[in-house]
Amino acid sequence: QSVVTQPPSVSAAPGQRVTISCSGSNSNIGNNYVAWYQQLPGTAPKLLIYENNKRPSGIPDRFSGSKSGTSATLGITGLHTGDEADYYCGTWDDSLRAGIFGGGTKLAVL
Amino acid sequence: QVQLQESGPGLVKPSGTLSLSCAVSGGSMNNWWTWVRQPPGKGLEWIAEISHSETINYNPSLKSRVTISVDKSKSQFSLELTSVTAADTAVYYCAKEVNAGPLLYMDVWGKGTTVTVSS
Numbered sequence: 590q591s592v593v594t595q596p597p598s599v600s601a602a603p604g605q606r607v608t609i610s611c612s613g614s615n616s617n618i619g620n621n622y623v624a625w626y627q628q629l630p631g632t633a634p635k636l637l638i639y640e641n642n643k644r645p646s647g648i649p650d651r652f653s654g655s656k657s658g659t660s661a662t663l664g665i666t667g668l669h670t671g672d673e674a675d676y677y678c679g680t681w682d683d684s685l686r687a688g689i690f691g692g693g694t695k696l697a698v699l
Numbered sequence: 700q701v702q703l704q705e706s707g708p709g710l711v712k713p714s715g716t717l718s719l720s721c722a723v724s725g726g727s728m729n730n731w732w733t734w735v736r737q738p739p740g741k742g743l744e745w746i747a748e749i750s751h752s753e754t755i756n757y758n759p760s761l762k763s764r765v766t767i768s769v770d771k772s773k774s775q776f777s778l779e780l781t782s783v784t785a786a787d788t789a790v791y792y793c794a795k796e797v798n799a800g801p802l803l804y805m806d807v808w809g810k811g812t813t814v815t816v817s818s
Binding site: 591620622624626632634636681686687689 | 733792808
């Protein structure tokens with residue numbers, strides 16, 4: 590059981606927008622920055638968003654991140670089938686003194 | 700650009716010790732380094748991190764069985780997990796970490812290595 594919670598799955602049509610939530614507490618998201626990772630089938634995770642809303646070089650601006658209080662959100666616009674993947678939020682937990690990940694959300698582009 | 704490559708046995712016997720290494724190329728060892736694992740069909744689990752000055756943090760749920768170390772002369776860092784069971788079967792990833800106060804993220808990942816615990 591993860592200390593930060595994500596919906597197990599989300600879906601949307603091609604071209605549409607989807608959001609994925611990540612809900613935690615004051616000991617993790619509330620007091621630390623959030624990162625988001627994309628894991629395409631059979632591959633290693635890839636950094637999508639760091640420091641709540643910053644994109645590494647090469648990540649298109651279709652991907653965005655935000656944080657409010659103890660929750661964070663990943664937004665993806667202009668969906669295409671290549672976006673079908675598992676998405677994970679990650680942060681530091683002050684109480685555990687450890688890194689943590691959300692349970693992951695599987696995105697289907699129908 | 701930093702590149703990472705995991706290595707180690709793909710099969711470990713129950714109650715044995717899992718030992719993995721991560722070779723670092725293309726960049727400085729003066730960073731934070733981490734191990735993350737993913738059991739089959741499940742999510743990511745953060746295992747441990749180590750800085751270039753050997754500051755270490757462990758996942759509390761694994762702390763009694765895990766050791767992370769770094770060898771800057773060989774440009775590699777390593778993971779040992781003792782008393783393994785089938786529950787430790789997973790893909791193990793090494794990653795470069797950015798760790799600065801409230802900021803934590805993994806910006807470079809290895810391809811991962813599959814470790815199966817079985818007799």
